Amino acid sequence: MTAKQTSESLPILSSLAFPDMLFASIIRSRAARAQNNLLNQPNLPAGYRIIAPSGILAQGLSLVTASGLSVFADKEISYQGEPLGLVVGPDPLLCDELAQTTDSSFEALEPDLGWESFSSSQIAYRKTLVQGDPEKAFEKAANVEKAVYHNGVFDHHYSEPMGALAAWEYDKMAIYCASQWPAHVRDSVAAVLKVPAADIVVKVTELGMALDGRLWLPSLVACQAAIAARLCRRPVKILFSRKEDYLYTSKQARSAVTIKSATDANGQFLALDIKIILNIGAYNPMAEELVNQAMSAITGLYVCPSIRLEAYAVRTNILPLGALGSIGSSHAFFAIEAHINHLASLIQKTPAEIKAVNIISKGHSNFGAEPLESEIPFLRISRKLEQLSDYRRKYASYELVKKRDPGCREGIVRGIALTLGYQTDQSFFESPSMNTYIVEVTLDRNLALSIDTHGAVGSEALRAMWKTTAAGVLSMSENDVHILPPVCNSAIQCGPMTLSRGATIINSLVERASRALQKKRFRETLPITSRAQIRLPHRLAWDSRSLRGQPFSGASWCGTAIEIEIDPLTGEPSPLSVWMVIDAGRIIVYDRAIASLRASILNALNLCIGDEFDPEGSSDDRYLYQRQIKPSSYPAINIEFLESEKASRPRGLGELPFVTLPAAFYSALTQAIGVEPRQLPLRGSEILRLLEAE
Amino acid sequence: MTIDFVLNGKPQKTQIRSGDRLVYVLQKLGDFPSLIPDCLGGNCGRCLVFMDGRLIYSCLTPAFKAKGSSIVTYEGFSATEDCKDIIYGLKQASAFPCNFCRKAKIMMIADLLKRIPLPEETDIMEQMSIVSCPCTDPVSLAKAVLLSAECRNKRKFKRADK
Ligand code: FES
Ligand code: FES
Numbered sequence: 134m135t136a137k138q139t140s141e142s143l144p145i146l147s148s149l150a151f152p153d154m155l156f157a158s159i160i161r162s163r164a165a166r167a168q169n170n171l172l173n174q175p176n177l178p179a180g181y182r183i184i185a186p187s188g189i190l191a192q193g194l195s196l197v198t199a200s201g202l203s204v205f206a207d208k209e210i211s212y213q214g215e216p217l218g219l220v221v222g223p224d225p226l227l228c229d230e231l232a233q234t235t236d237s238s239f240e241a242l243e244p245d246l247g248w249e250s251f252s253s254s255q256i257a258y259r260k261t262l263v264q265g266d267p268e269k270a271f272e273k274a275a276n277v278e279k280a281v282y283h284n285g286v287f288d289h290h291y292s293e294p295m296g297a298l299a300a301w302e303y304d305k306m307a308i309y310c311a312s313q314w315p316a317h318v319r320d321s322v323a324a325v326l327k328v329p330a331a332d333i334v335v336k337v338t339e340l341g342m343a344l345d346g347r348l349w350l351p352s353l354v355a356c357q358a359a360i361a362a363r364l365c366r367r368p369v370k371i372l373f374s375r376k377e378d379y380l381y382t383s384k385q386a387r388s389a390v391t392i393k394s395a396t397d398a399n400g401q402f403l404a405l406d407i408k409i410i411l412n413i414g415a416y417n418p419m420a421e422e423l424v425n426q427a428m429s430a431i432t433g434l435y436v437c438p439s440i441r442l443e444a445y446a447v448r449t450n451i452l453p454l455g456a457l458g459s460i461g462s463s464h465a466f467f468a469i470e471a472h473i474n475h476l477a478s479l480i481q482k483t484p485a486e487i488k489a490v491n492i493i494s495k496g497h498s499n500f501g502a503e504p505l506e507s508e509i510p511f512l513r514i515s516r517k518l519e520q521l522s523d524y525r526r527k528y529a530s531y532e533l534v535k536k537r538d539p540g541c542r543e544g545i546v547r548g549i550a551l552t553l554g555y556q557t558d559q560s561f562f563e564s565p566s567m568n569t570y571i572v573e574v575t576l577d578r579n580l581a582l583s584i585d586t587h588g589a590v591g592s593e594a595l596r597a598m599w600k601t602t603a604a605g606v607l608s609m610s611e612n613d614v615h616i617l618p619p620v621c622n623s624a625i626q627c628g629p630m631t632l633s634r635g636a637t638i639i640n641s642l643v644e645r646a647s648r649a650l651q652k653k654r655f656r657e658t659l660p661i662t663s664r665a666q667i668r669l670p671h672r673l674a675w676d677s678r679s680l681r682g683q684p685f686s687g688a689s690w691c692g693t694a695i696e697i698e699i700d701p702l703t704g705e706p707s708p709l710s711v712w713m714v715i716d717a718g719r720i721i722v723y724d725r726a727i728a729s730l731r732a733s734i735l736n737a738l739n740l741c742i743g744d745e746f747d748p749e750g751s752s753d754d755r756y757l758y759q760r761q762i763k764p765s766s767y768p769a770i771n772i773e774f775l776e777s778e779k780a781s782r783p784r785g786l787g788e789l790p791f792v793t794l795p796a797a798f799y800s801a802l803t804q805a806i807g808v809e810p811r812q813l814p815l816r817g818s819e820i821l822r823l824l825e826a827e
Numbered sequence: 828m829t830i831d832f833v834l835n836g837k838p839q840k841t842q843i844r845s846g847d848r849l850v851y852v853l854q855k856l857g858d859f860p861s862l863i864p865d866c867l868g869g870n871c872g873r874c875l876v877f878m879d880g881r882l883i884y885s886c887l888t889p890a891f892k893a894k895g896s897s898i899v900t901y902e903g904f905s906a907t908e909d910c911k912d913i914i915y916g917l918k919q920a921s922a923f924p925c926n927f928c929r930k931a932k933i934m935m936i937a938d939l940l941k942r943i944p945l946p947e948e949t950d951i952m953e954q955m956s957i958v959s960c961p962c963t964d965p966v967s968l969a970k971a972v973l974l975s976a977e978c979r980n981k982r983k984f985k986r987a988d989k
Pocket of ligand 1: 871887
């Protein structure tokens, strides 16, 4: 890459090539669980070689990354498709072919696939929290309801399939890959090659909409490419085929959330007993974070005097499952919203009325967190949303239609729902590399400003925001401001770009660094560089482990309404309109924010209507037939920002659709069909079956 | 079997096997960064080329079908004024795509404007399904297409007036 390159034109792995470059394809396990695995070494054409764990160890390299992940399965296999080794050679297609035909011998074991009831050896992380006296409250309560809500495994279609390229550049090894967390890639590669982190440079390639699916997996692929490059002494590129990307990259975890509630006649919560089970597949280094985020979110918006909250991350012998936008919170929001719907249907109220009596208000908190300092703007949000979507009238008329025509035989099957949600910039984990952020701005002799955030984002809206902020402070044209492509070297310890950090933390660092540069601007000779850095306080504003502190630090608030229609012949649900009302502080680049939200809304809807990924499924071509909303049937999307907050600092908003839309979609579906499926996603045929039964 | 065809204006003669996909045959004939065999199933659009003026997925086209045809890849199309109009439209609408799908989207828009010089929103939405992209805002892309069309039509009509 040249120094002039900006992140507006990040390279893609598919077209990166180096002289003498080799390609590597991953040999994958056929068993879901096995021991004493031994890779069979077949006869290979000249110029091709197999890299197996034994050879890697013999060369003095390591199979384990700094965070304890195994780059290749050695003796034990924990899921079907787990990497066992590599075939390296000059022709990528032949490498693929050879990798697919290379076998291993092993002693197969019975895989652990059960997860809703599990053994203690399957628990990767668990946590229990209690407030008040739930037992007593349940004994006394008149209305006690219990239900289980399931969320399926979702796949996100990434722009470019997973991959990594390792090549020497002078005395350093350069790693090219699409990672949201370059510092993690660098530390992982350094650990497996047993070299100092200073010897590794990570250059980020096009990320697209990564949705937290590219936090840690790219580090493993980068380690595989780096090991191959080191052993072959040539640049090596690994690039998954689309099919491989679909079958073997991490998906959103499966969840089952059991909610038992005790309520009074108005639907006010008296007690809650909640059990969250997340199936994380074979492993997930972020299991603890998933559990903590889900626990924070499930009772985040509502207050209740007595709560028992129990959550588990459970290991099974399927591919690693983890985060996909909003890190665990969408499961929680979906379950609690679905339960409120359920209660509403029982006590003849609207879900909005039940939410109104339970919503957290100023001076209240759960689990001993600091009481809320100011009122959350939900009342304003929901009023605006109801007005925009004509919610009350539509809700009442669809209820009427449903009562007159149970089973929906006359053809109009519609529903509307409204949900509330939030996203925060909460810190997670306490390691410095997760919580340190640095921004450098440099004004060169041509009066062009370059911004180096060291953080990898795929969002064009965020990059536009940083440019506008810097251009505003320095009173210069945005055309003269460039965002440098993220490069991670030893001098930089930068946390992952996830949650709202790009909007809150990085933007304020861009502003600080630009102000510092402005002070030096007419005093020092060009080029001038200034740097702003933040290490988030060790005592975090919100500690999701202990649920202490301010749970809504840096929060953006939103309400989402959706109207859907069910095709009476096929049962397929299609969204007609989506409305969002958002309070995300100051909106710096209005058009870009709206454009990026629209794209996120469509992605979130695709997750709701798409087919569930079946990790145990056998058809390899499923990736070609993923159900998606056709551009010609995109719903009307209407987004409004709350105006009075314009003066406050900007906050993140990209995850709001992922947090709120599944819950809203489910609620609208429930209203339309008049039954509670208690799961997402749902196929048209299943909806038809439910309608028939009704 | 040997086939000959014209590729980006230059005559080509090449050996193929009966099951060969056109995209791989084209890749062997030169450096075409626009051709990224990705899904191999007519989903992603990263292999779009014009064959005798029609936009096709070269991953789904058997190579023997190229016999006697004229094929234009993005590399051939990029030198045209039509391509510049599209790039202008994409930039003006702030809808400039990433490196992974940019060339495919430009080919997709070029095809639409060739068939329908002043497309309606429904035409644009219909055409959008040719290239998969999880990050597109459809409104910005539609705006880009209309701006490209305007720019293209102005240029063409000006020339016709002369
Ligand atoms: S590779 Fe041809 S459409 Fe995807
Ligand atoms: S903008 Fe390129 S894949 Fe979406």
